[in-house]
Amino acid sequence: MAAISDKTIGRLSLYRRLLAVFIADDRDTVCSRELAELARGTPAQVRRDLMIVGCPGRPSQGYDVRQLIERIGTVLDAPDGENVALVGIGNLGRAVLTYLAGRRPNLTVAAAFDIDPQKINHAFRGCPCWSVEQIPRVVRERGIRVGIIAVPAANAQAIAEALVAAGVRGLLNFAPVRLHVPDNVFTVDMDISMSLETAAYFARFGNA
Amino acid sequence: MAAISDKTIGRLSLYRRLLAVFIADDRDTVCSRELAELARGTPAQVRRDLMIVGCPGRPSQGYDVRQLIERIGTVLDAPDGENVALVGIGNLGRAVLTYLAGRRPNLTVAAAFDIDPQKINHAFRGCPCWSVEQIPRVVRERGIRVGIIAVPAANAQAIAEALVAAGVRGLLNFAPVRLHVPDNVFTVDMDISMSLETAAYFARFGNA
DNA sequence: GCCTGTGAAGCTATTCACAGCT
């Protein structure tokens, strides 16, 4: 399959989640207009995204809900599931754990790491916690390819390097720094204070 | 001033934060190449962003660090500071409070709201907590224009409407739904599971 | 009539490349 942009991948993830509403309503089909409404996008955008991943729709009926969910799954999900490492179990790390627990069975936070001796060797929401020194061993043993960085800014770069050295190729970074990683590692930055400052700016000056 | 894009605003916020490093190093000037390195962008991008907000640089010397911080501040910061409301003090809400506490003196989380009677009338990190029913009164009284939504998906839309009705014009939304708000309200979505799925996808297929 | 699929157009954001300053 041709390369798919990160924006499209993100929207597919969103579409799949929104489709649960239609399943709950026992709807069999959905049209691009309805999905666009929920996703706050345009119908043309939805159709193009679905076209890119080869989701077939039927003129005048729309898309088959179950087929859509399944097809998006074959694109987004690793066939045998994907284990994720979480580094840092402060408030933010615990929030992420809670939030992800039992949500996407395909993505499992299979290992957590921290430097606090109080937390090491305990489990949080069923997820075992090791010392960060164990990152090389545990990440490699479990074939983990995705990491979540929820540590203070000062430690983020070192953690990123440890994860990448152990085989991680995708990072979700909550630390307010930009990580220096090789080109073959994909990073998504979730910069809370940047986003809040952006929201505050446009609250004053408007979007239009 | 002409309209500035959200991407540029976000990067300005990042640049300002990164400039602290140069202040700490007692550096007086910085060039676009150095700032780009830290922000993981290109020098041309940095120069254009700074040009857009009228930050002057000097050929062969670069930009004056202190002047840059001040100028970015006049763009991003409300002259008399900005109060922010936080709705939902679960793990995520507390993480955001901790994270923002004392970071940007200009943006203060001045009011928190929750539905848990255990939390109401307590303070978290110096931030008083009310019942969500008090949103209309408190938000209006304090002139709050920015809101952070850290509640479960099912409640997010109702909270957004309450905030907007009370005068909020900028939202930072952590709930995994897309909010339906008027055009004059700016929303930044921080969708954790979407971002994680995106990171997981590119961990498998690569960015290139 | 309603909806998909998609080439083409349009728009926005980023990068190039170079004139001009120190």
Next chain:
DNA sequence: AGCTGTGAATAGCTTCACAGGC
């Protein structure tokens, strides 16, 4: 030489608009 400031070029993304099918 080194760096800014910026018009022009490019790349990437979104929307239009309409042919085609039910």
